[in-house]
Amino acid sequence: METRQGKSVFAGVAIGKLFVYKKAAQVVEKYAIDDPQAEIARYMAAKEKAVEQLALLKEKTMRDVGEAEAEIFEAHQMLLEDLDFVEGITGMIEQDKVNAEYAVFVTGEQCAAIFLSMDDDYMRGRAADINDISSRLIAILSGTQVSAEAMPEPVIILAEDLAPSETVQFEKDKILALVTQKGSANSHTAILARMMNIPCIVTADIDLDTSLSGKMGIVDGFTGNIHIEPDEVTMAVMQEKKKREEERKLLLQSLKGLPTVTKSGKHVHLYANIGSEEDVDAVLENDSEGIGLFRSEFLYLGRDDYPTEEEQFQVYKNVISKMNGKKVIIRTLDIGADKQADYFKIPKEENPAMGYRAIRICLGRVDVFKTQLRAIYRASAYGTASIMFPMIISVSEVKRIKEIVEEVKAELTQADIPFGDVELGIMVETPAAVMIADMLAAEVDFFSIGTNDLTQYTLAIDRQNQSLDNIYDPHHEAVLRMIQRTVECAHVHGAWCGICGELGADMELTRRFIQMGIDELSVSPVFTLELRKKIRETE
């Protein structure tokens, strides 16, 4: 067995025979012509034929892949007819008296060079589109039309690079995976692979030795590995991985778009936890109904100074806009304990879990806190934002927070900066907050239970201490009663109550949480659909 590596641009596992795809080398001859008008007419005829071919390809892509992907061929048609391109070619035929193939080749190279020189990956990728149309024209002119070889059975395609027109010329059901030596995450091959739902690896260190064709191969789109002639163990492992992935996909498909409602008709809001802007794609992909916990720490960690209001605003705005009206609950800075940033200059602590952290820092450094609140409020104009505050232990903290929030709102109003209606809530993660949950509920719109900290504080067990793992029981009745009390107190005072800790995704407890009356569960996006399934199966 041999294993090669590349960059995966679409996950999944494919097992099957390899097929090395090589396009016929295009050697463009240059020769002098006598009659430029006849040569131009020859070029024009070839251009018409190319437009026809692209129209057919567009239809095929529309049928096999999708409308958006088919538009690339319309763009190719337009590139073919582009006046700069056409005039470049006809001008060269007229002035230099060279053959059409050569004029197309040189003009195509010049146009591609413009795109290659741009400082934008996407635009550099467009040079491939120009090369694609030039090759097509040259092939028609010289009568050496490129076509994909007939493949008798579904194969894993290995190629140097694939032009979009080549990718779609393959029969869709004959391709198991695409592996290319060149390419990028922005190439059309990658985009098409994503749309066709097949694993795709680019910049792979594969050999394009035609003797590989027909040998067994495995493409692991999760790791970027390509196994050639896999041994039995690898084969068994990968078959299992493929099976799991297929099951997951089926589950995914069948549950997307369905409401999260129990058999008896109780609706549970199924939200997602995220820790960065990029995670939003996974949230949308997994059909979460909102974001129940947007950890804002990543904005503060791994840098030398506080993030500015503008930086934060952009990130919040992007996330809120992408969620398109769905709720986004942003948790204010929860730094301290196991998450440290040097520029905060927090003195070394004996017991950081119970130390200067989260809301305690925010209320001690109001300027830092206000910067974040202003950024969130400004972003709230672009969708539905809520804010929650971590590590609350008293009503006076909540009252102080609300005063600061009012100041921020007054400042924004004064400056004529728009903001939306923002629900305010708190994390319930200390036993103190649970015991006074009735008093706290009267002050806020919602509770979100942070079960990780709540468990460690309730059981007096340090989560980081491995020697206590055997007695760390997240299903401890004390913890469950804490949750129960929190939900009840919230409801008495008209607040809603959710869970955003790891326990939220614990499907052994889903039924019990629903019985308690929990309104929302916020989990890692990958658990969304499985949890929806569980909830829909619960009474």
Next chain:
Amino acid sequence: MKEFKYVVQDELGIHARPAGLLVKEAAKFKCAITLDSGVKKADAKRIMAVMSLGVKKGVEVTLTFDGEDEDAAFAAIETFFKENL
């Protein structure tokens, strides 16, 4: 002559797809239509020229219209930018 300014909102800027649509829309009119990125100008009826401006999100572009049907072109292209970019 007429003109309008527009700040591109699309995440990817004026990439292949909207450039193609823009050129198609512009081709419907007789008047000269110029797209100015502030750095370079392009004939809005030529796709390579439009794409090679490399207009990204947040860039303010100026569209100018000059010719007999400039009013109709102005209206159509302005609507196009608002809906697609």
